[in-house]
Each structure stands twice: as structure tokens, then as C-alpha cells.
Amino acid sequence: MPSLDIQNPGMPDLQFVLFVSALCTADLTTLNVPAELRRALFDRCWALIHTEAPPTDPKERVLDLRQGTELTLEACQSTIRSLLTEAGIRVLVWDHPVSEPTRESTPAAKPLIDRLGQLYPDPPEIVDPEKPAE
Numbered sequence: 097m098p099s100l101d102i103q104n105p106g107m108p109d110l111q112f113v114l115f116v117s118a119l120c121t122a123d124l125t126t127l128n129v130p131a132e133l134r135r136a137l138f139d140r141c142w143a144l145i146h147t148e149a150p151p152t153d154p155k156e157r158v159l160d161l162r163q164g165t166e167l168t169l170e171a172c173q174s175t176i177r178s179l180l181t182e183a184g185i186r187v188l189v190w191d192h193p194v195s196e197p198t199r200e201s202t203p204a205a206k207p208l209i210d211r212l213g214q215l216y217p218d219p220p221e222i223v224d225p226e227k228p229a230e
Contacts, residue, residue, distance in 0.1 A: 097126075100188040102180050113172045114159060117141055119188060121157040126191040129180070137179055141172045 105112045119127055120134035127134070141159055142150040145168060151157055161169060180186070201209055 097189055097191045099190075102177055102186060102188065109169055109173050110161065113141070113161065113169060113176065116176050116188065117159045117172075119190060121154065122192075123154070124190050124192055126189075128187075128189045129183075129185060133179065133183055133185075137176055140175045140179070144168055144171045144175065 100115070102116075105115075107115065117138055120129060120137045129137075138157055138159070139150045142157075145159065145161065145164055159172070161172070164172075180188075
């Protein structure tokens with residue numbers, strides 16, 4: 097099962113905040129974060145960015161940090177870590193099969209994707225393996 101150490105995630109801060117918020121808003125039944133805590137994490141991060149109440153429609157519960165500052169990012173990161181730590185969660189664990197892409201790449205990105213496919217013709221073994229090593 098995939099996991100993420102919240103103190104040492106091995107990814108940039110922005111990616112960490114967006115990834116955890118995406119996990120918390122996804123309808124994953126196997127994530128080791130209770131639904132109430134998932135809502136609290138998202139709602140508190142939302143409040144750091146927006147003045148209006150968080151959306152109730154699950155499809156609209158997405159953090160957009162493009163207009164935020166470094167301070168906003170640090171506040172979101174701190175909020176996530178403190179709420180999870182208070183709940184006794186040090187590692188996020190979930191199980192979810194690899195999904196098919198929901199959208200096609202834009203026409204402008206197609207040439208780049210084709211060139212990358214020529215440089216790296218074999219699919220990487222470490223990214224989303226169908227059957228993890230046991």
C-alpha cells in the first residue's frame with residue numbers, strides 16, 4: 097500500500113500540501129484519516145486562502161494555491177502536519193488502484209509527450225506498478 101510520512105514526505109512543500117489535500121478530498125475508503133479530520137484539514141487550508149466558506153460540492157473542494165504566497169503555503173503545511181500529529185497520524189496510508197487518465201493531453205503538449213516517449217520507451221517500473229513487490 098502506498099504511504100506518506102508527513103514529517104519527511106520526500107517532496108516539495110507545494111506538492112505535499114496539494115497531495116495531502118487531494119487525498120483528503122478523494123473518496124478513498126482505505127485512507128487512514130477519518131472523514132471528519134479530512135474535512136477539517138481541507139476547510140482550514142481553504143480558510144487560509146479564501147474569505148468565503150469552503151465549497152460543499154465534492155467536485156469543487158480543490159485547493160488552488162497559485163495566488164498564495166510562501167507564507168500561505170507554510171501555513172497550510174503547518175496546519176496539515178499539526179492536525180494529523182494531534183490525531184496520532186504520522187504516516188498516511190491508502191490503497192487505490194491506478195486510474196486511467198481523466199483527460200487527454202492538450203494538443204500543445206502532444207509533441208513533448210511524443211518526444212519523451214521516444215527518449216524513454218519502456219514504462220518506468222517504480223511508478224504506479226500494477227502489482228507492488230511483496
